[in-house]
Amino acid sequence: MTIISKSLALIAAVLLLAACAPEVGSDKWCSMLKDKPKGDWTANEATDFAKHCVFK
DSSP, X not given: OOHHHHHHHHHHXXXXXXXXXXXXXXXXXXXXXXXXXXXXXXXHHHHHHIXXXXXX
16 A cells, blocks of 8 residues: 555544534534543543533
């Protein structure tokens, strides 16, 4: 395989995996975070949860 085809395959894999995560602020994302232990939340997740799920 050439370097270009390897790079394209890697980019395609990354895009496919990134598309699997729910959009921040969506109902699915809010419920996913509610199920996740609060100790495992990042600071950004806590801020986004408060912004999008609590203070709608």
